[in-house]
Amino acid sequence: MERNSKIYVAGHNGLVGSAICRRLKSDGYGNLITRAHSQLDLCNEKDVNDFFAETKPEYVFLAAAVVGGIHANDTRPVDFLRDNLLIQTNIIEAAYRNGVKKLAFLGSTCIYPRDCPQPIKEEYLLTGSLEETNQWYAIAKIAGIKLCQAYRKQYGFNAISLMPTNLYGPGDNFDLLSSHVLPALIRKFHEGKINNTKEVVVWGSGKPFREFLYIDDMAEACCFLMQHYNDESIVNIGTGKDVSIRELADLIKEIVGFQGNIVFDSSKPDGTTKKVIDVTKLNSLGWQSKTSLSAGIGTTYDWYLRNQ
Ligand SMILES: NC(=O)c1ccc[n+]([C@@H]2O[C@H](COP(=O)([O-])OP(=O)(O)OC[C@H]3O[C@@H](n4cnc5c(N)ncnc54)[C@H](OP(=O)(O)O)[C@@H]3O)[C@@H](O)[C@H]2O)c1
Numbered sequence: 001m002e003r004n005s006k007i008y009v010a011g012h013n014g015l016v017g018s019a020i021c022r023r024l025k026s027d028g029y030g031n032l033i034t035r036a037h038s039q040l041d042l043c044n045e046k047d048v049n050d051f052f053a054e055t056k057p058e059y060v061f062l063a064a065a066v067v068g069g070i071h072a073n074d075t076r077p078v079d080f081l082r083d084n085l086l087i088q089t090n091i092i093e094a095a096y097r098n099g100v101k102k103l104a105f106l107g108s109t110c111i112y113p114r115d116c117p118q119p120i121k122e123e124y125l126l127t128g129s130l131e132e133t134n135q136w137y138a139i140a141k142i143a144g145i146k147l148c149q150a151y152r153k154q155y156g157f158n159a160i161s162l163m164p165t166n167l168y169g170p171g172d173n174f175d176l177l178s179s180h181v182l183p184a185l186i187r188k189f190h191e192g193k194i195n196n197t198k199e200v201v202v203w204g205s206g207k208p209f210r211e212f213l214y215i216d217d218m219a220e221a222c223c224f225l226m227q228h229y230n231d232e233s234i235v236n237i238g239t240g241k242d243v244s245i246r247e248l249a250d251l252i253k254e255i256v257g258f259q260g261n262i263v264f265d266s267s268k269p270d271g272t273t274k275k276v277i278d279v280t281k282l283n284s285l286g287w288q289s290k291t292s293l294s295a296g297i298g299t300t301y302d303w304y305l306r307n308q
Contacts, residue, residue, distance in 0.1 A: 001029065001059050001227060008033040008057035010042060010091055011064030015171045016106060016164075019219035020061050027223065033057050037064075043086040045093075052094040060095050060103040061222060062088060062144075068178050070133045070269075077136040084140035092147050092159060102158040104226050105148050107141040107234070109165050109277055110134045119278040122163070122234050131272065149232045160229055162222060165238035165277050169215030169296060170303035182212055185249055186301055187308075189256040199261040200253070203268035206246030211276045213238050214296035217289045224287045235282055239289040242276040248293075255297050 001007065007024060011017035012034035024032060033055050040051055042064050066076075066083045073080055088105065095103050112120050113128030125145075130138045148159035172183040179187075185202065192200045221237045229235060243251075249262050279289075291299075 001223075003028050004031050005029065005059055006031050006033060006055070006057045007059045007061070008055065009061045009063060010087075011062075013037070014063060014065075014067070015167060015169070015173070015215060016218065016222075017061070017063035018171045019169065019215040020063060020222055023216065023219035023223050042090055043083055045086075045090045048090040048094045049097070052098040052100075056098060057095075058101045059226060060091065060100050061226070062091050062103060062105045064091075065106070066137075069180060070271075072178050073134045073137055080134075081136040081140050084137060085143060088140070088144040088147060092144075092151060092157075095159075096151055096155060096157045100157075102160070102226065102230075103148070104222060105144050105159060105161045106222075107145055107161055107163045108137075109163055109236070109238075109275070110138045111141050111145070111163065114272060118274050119240060119276045120236070121278045122236055122281060125234065133271075145234055152232050158230055160225060160231065161234045162225060163234050163236050163277070164218055164221075165211045165213050165236070167215050167218050168212050169300050170307075171215065172300065174304060174308060181210070181245065182248065182252075182297070183300070183304075185252045186256065186297070186304055189252050189258040190301070190304065192260055193256055193258045197260055199263045200249075200258060201263045201265050202245065202249050203265055204245060204270040205266045206249065206262075206264045207244060208270045208272065209242040209244050209274040209276065210248070211238050211240070211242040212248075212293060212296070213289060214291035214293075214299075217291050217296075221282065221287050221289075225285070229285060235285070236277040236279055237282060238277045238279050240276065240279040240283075242274065243293065251294060252297055252301075255294065255301055 114131040151157035
């Protein structure tokens with residue numbers, strides 16, 4: 001990518017897309033192309049083709065997708081499978097047909113088998129059964145990876161597939177029904193503090209271990225790989241470090257300044273016991289995450305206070 005390259009960021013209003021735009025702008029890339037969902041429905045093949053024929057982007061970050069928590073996946077399986085298949089198929093095909101030089105496809109670590117060894121290596125893909133609650137989304141993302149590999153094999157199209165771990169940061173979704181655990185805990189402890197409640201209830205036993213990557217680190221990694229990685233095999237993006245939900249809750253309680261007690265509701269599902277990815281490949285390519293969990297949560301809470 002040159003500073004004046006035409007770069008299309010699909011999903012630029014989302015958590016990942018907006019962070020990638022921030023990163024590109026701060027790195028001096030001024031020729032960004034973006035379209036809101038209301039301007040361009042990426043499920044519409046003809047509109048996507050017309051858009052690519054009209055704008056002729058050189059590089060594409062595919063960060064548009066139907067994304068959500070367990071409840072959303074469970075109640076809207078068609079949207080999570082069909083829409084994600086349509087979005088990625090339309091964009092990859094139009095990108096190839098319109099001479100895009102390179103495309104970065106964003107997947108997620110839910111592609112990996114539910115019970116695979118930890119930390120999760122890239123080669124564990126398709127070696128076991130998926131977590132049922134988000135299988136629709138996972139299958140769509142696996143199809144996206146295979147599509148990128150197929151276009152590279154048949155046409156030599158330079159598409160790379162990036163698999164980030166759980167992300168958090170400014171621009172996150174704080175809706176308690178559809179958000180991920182970290183932003184949900186920030187909101188719960190904040191509301192507990194301002195309402196002076198005696199306790200905050202955290203779903204599950206607090207025992208599971210999870211990994212969290214700060215969104216601006218993620219965006220930096222995506223731009224780094226767009227510049228330096230050109231291979232068919234997938235790349236994990238993360239910190240390689242995990243924390244228990246209990247440690248996470250304690251940390252957020254401290255940062256928010258909630259004075260009451262934490263109560264764990266073990267009647268709620270824990271999900272898998274441990275989920276951390278192996279980042280040896282990413283680190284060997286020359287990239288390492290920079291933002292500590294406490295610093296990232298601090299910045300995210302400041303953003304929440306300013307924006308919610
Ligand atoms: N968030 C995470 O923790 C996480 C972790 C790993 C990987 N990822 C990956 O990162 C990518 C982006 O996720 P995110 O967290 O940034 O999600 P997000 O905040 O929900 O952003 C997705 C964006 O895609 C847009 N979009 C959805 N359907 C569309 C359509 N038919 N036409 C046009 N635009 C459409 C959405 O616009 P509207 O909101 O207007 O519909 C939204 O702006 C996904 O591929 C996901 O797999 C995310």
